[in-house]
Amino acid sequence: MSNTPKTWHAKSFWERNRKSGGYLLRSTSKRAIVNILRALLMFGLCFMILQPILSKISISLMSEKDIYDTTVIVLPRNPTTLNYTLTSHLMSYPTALMNTILISFITAVLQVAACTLVGYGFARYDFPLKRIWFACVILVIIVPPQVISTSLHVNFRFFDVFGIFNAIQGQPLNLRKTITPYLLMSMTCMGLKDGLYIYMLRQYFRGVPKSLEEAAYVDGCGSLHTFVRVMLPDALPILTSCFLFAFVWQWTDIFYSNTFMGTATLLSGELSRIAMRLSQYMADTQNASGSSVSIARQQQIIGTGVLMSTFPLIILYIFAQRGFVESLSMTGIKM
Amino acid sequence: MAKKKHVRTMRSKNAVTGYLFILPFIIGFLMFMLKPMAQSLMFSFEKVTPGLTGFTETFVGIQNYKFALTGDPDFPRFLVEEIGTMVTNSLATLVLSFVIAVFLNQKFKGRTFVRAVFFLPVILSSGVLFGLETNNDLMQSISTVANESGVNLTGTLEDILRLSGIGTRAFSVVFEIINGVYDIIMASGIQIIVFLSGLQTISPSMYEAADMEGCSRWESFWKITFPMVSPLLLVNCIYTIIDFFMKSDSENGVLDRISEVMLANLDYGLSAAMSWIYFGVAIALIGITSFIISKGVHYYE
Numbered sequence: 255m256s257n258t259p260k261t262w263h264a265k266s267f268w269e270r271n272r273k274s275g276g277y278l279l280r281s282t283s284k285r286a287i288v289n290i291l292r293a294l295l296m297f298g299l300c301f302m303i304l305q306p307i308l309s310k311i312s313i314s315l316m317s318e319k320d321i322y323d324t325t326v327i328v329l330p331r332n333p334t335t336l337n338y339t340l341t342s343h344l345m346s347y348p349t350a351l352m353n354t355i356l357i358s359f360i361t362a363v364l365q366v367a368a369c370t371l372v373g374y375g376f377a378r379y380d381f382p383l384k385r386i387w388f389a390c391v392i393l394v395i396i397v398p399p400q401v402i403s404t405s406l407h408v409n410f411r412f413f414d415v416f417g418i419f420n421a422i423q424g425q426p427l428n429l430r431k432t433i434t435p436y437l438l439m440s441m442t443c444m445g446l447k448d449g450l451y452i453y454m455l456r457q458y459f460r461g462v463p464k465s466l467e468e469a470a471y472v473d474g475c476g477s478l479h480t481f482v483r484v485m486l487p488d489a490l491p492i493l494t495s496c497f498l499f500a501f502v503w504q505w506t507d508i509f510y511s512n513t514f515m516g517t518a519t520l521l522s523g524e525l526s527r528i529a530m531r532l533s534q535y536m537a538d539t540q541n542a543s544g545s546s547v548s549i550a551r552q553q554q555i556i557g558t559g560v561l562m563s564t565f566p567l568i569i570l571y572i573f574a575q576r577g578f579v580e581s582l583s584m585t586g587i588k589m
Numbered sequence: 590m591a592k593k594k595h596v597r598t599m600r601s602k603n604a605v606t607g608y609l610f611i612l613p614f615i616i617g618f619l620m621f622m623l624k625p626m627a628q629s630l631m632f633s634f635e636k637v638t639p640g641l642t643g644f645t646e647t648f649v650g651i652q653n654y655k656f657a658l659t660g661d662p663d664f665p666r667f668l669v670e671e672i673g674t675m676v677t678n679s680l681a682t683l684v685l686s687f688v689i690a691v692f693l694n695q696k697f698k699g700r701t702f703v704r705a706v707f708f709l710p711v712i713l714s715s716g717v718l719f720g721l722e723t724n725n726d727l728m729q730s731i732s733t734v735a736n737e738s739g740v741n742l743t744g745t746l747e748d749i750l751r752l753s754g755i756g757t758r759a760f761s762v763v764f765e766i767i768n769g770v771y772d773i774i775m776a777s778g779i780q781i782i783v784f785l786s787g788l789q790t791i792s793p794s795m796y797e798a799a800d801m802e803g804c805s806r807w808e809s810f811w812k813i814t815f816p817m818v819s820p821l822l823l824v825n826c827i828y829t830i831i832d833f834f835m836k837s838d839s840e841n842g843v844l845d846r847i848s849e850v851m852l853a854n855l856d857y858g859l860s861a862a863m864s865w866i867y868f869g870v871a872i873a874l875i876g877i878t879s880f881i882i883s884k885g886v887h888y889y890e
Contacts, residue, residue: 303707381604397626444622
């Protein structure tokens with residue numbers, strides 16, 4: 255018994271190949287070619303995704319002289335961190351970072367909390383007009399925020415609920431440039447991509463066996479209690495996924511922040527204004543008239559800004575990669 | 590009798606609890622979706638002038654729509670361009686993300702790393718970053734420097750191919766696609782996840798059975814893999830189109846024009862009309878594609 259595999263292994267590749275009539279050689283070489291091609295393709299695509307980040311890192315470390323030097327391609331000749339200091343100053347980085355973290359965190363928590371409730375309601379309870387309300391969720395997913403942005407803009411500029419504020423203060427509230435619109439919209443599932451989260455969570459809860467809750471009901475647990483104590487702990491991976499997406503998308507969003515917050519100090523907003531700031535700064539410090547900033551220099555600063563504002567996200571992604579990817583595909587969500 | 594009554598109360602209790610659970614959505618939908626949508630629809634038929642304590646509206650009929658489509662210098666051109674790029678980009682995104690998902694589902698060394706890299710665009714390609722990326726590509730500045738010294742390899746190659754005189758048009762299409770690969774990869778993170786989760790639900794025993802019957806890898810790809818993930822094709826197609834339409838990066842001329850009209854010109858009526866035209870086009874495209882795809886989708890129960 256133990257002898258047979260040994261003698262089989264002892265035969266040389268060519269001998270085995272001859273015995274199989276050339277089949278072994280063909281299949282082995284075919285597999286090798288497929289593997290090499292796949293490796294090439296994967297390497298190329300990965301390189302393409304990572305290359306902009308890597309080149310930004312190398313360029314952000316170059317001094318201004320190095321950018322114009324055609325012999326400097328990847329490694330800076332005079333490495334400097336001055337670009338980071340300048341960009342940090344231009345973006346008011348510490349304030350922007352704190353504000354962005356705060357707003358992204360609060361809105362993400364509120365969004366996930368609200369969407370979980372709603373998703374659970376859609377997955378487990380039967381109520382009249384359920385189909386219509388779910389169609390509304392789909393509508394929320396497919397209506398671009400731009401369509402309603404005009405009137406939301408006006409709505410928050412002259413905010414009022416049934417004329418209450420008008421009666422008390424004599425005029426409607428101006429909620430623009432405050433955080434209130436964000437909070438209101440996240441709490442009521444109308445934030446950035448909330449329809450998608452509702453859909454995902456509903457699909458997840460539909461896949462959980464009903465017997466879990468039935469057992470809880472039999473033991474005398476109420477609806478809300480069952481939801482919090484029995485369903486939520488199991489749903490932690492998918493909740494993390496949703497939270498991470500909400501956090502990251504809020505972080506990089508510019509549309510909502512521009513519409514509602516105006517000129518608040520947020521990373522995304524600061525980033526989009528950085529080019530303007532730079533030429534202003536140059537004009538102020540060097541007493542030069544007009545646009546004295548070269549395109550290359552401007553790109554360098556913008557690149558550094560992009561790096562600095564995505565850096566926290568990349569760190570988060572490295573640590574929570576499983577939360578982003580694996581849990582989403584492991585829960586077997588059929589969208 | 591008593592039993593019947595019990596059933597009814599249980600159901601109504603369920604209905605009440607269900608409504609309580611989805612209450613946040615209902616409030617939000619009515620306040621921040623339905624109301625603004627109705628208002629925006631109304632705006633699009635009116636001339637709106639903002640004042641200090643509110644805004645005054647005058648009904649002007651379909652004048653805004655007429656102006657957006659025939660009077661505005663940029664809007665119609667942007668809209669047509671947008672639809673064109675959307676069609677080619679969506680097709681390319683679907684094909685590419687499917688191929689990548691198939692590859693990522695195979696076993697090879699460093700798979701975890703490759704997966705992590707492919708999903709990186711999901712967090713990096715959204716919002717402002719994407720806009721800056723495409724608009725002010727760092728490579729652009731390098732290539733201007735490189736151009737001056739005359740060592741631009743791809744540019745020279747393009748020139749040579751162009752000057753060789755064979756089918757200039759065909760080459761420009763090829764260049765466009767090659768240049769667009771980066772954008773497409775950056776936009777296909779979610780689609781890859783969706784396809785991948787679909788691929789993982791296919792049971793290996795199906796492939797085994799096919800293998801036993803003498804089915805080649807190529808055949809089992811088309812007979813098993815493709816039909817099994819075809820429902821996800823529909824989902825991904827819709828997602829891609831929506832994603833493309835909502836992308837508020839600087840390449841999207843239509844959305845730029847809309848917010849320009851709204852924020853700079855303060856012409857709320859015209860901008861609302863433009864948004865509705867845009868939305869209408871999006872809905873029509875989604876409808877057409879889902880109709881076509883749903884005919885060929887195979888549902889495995």
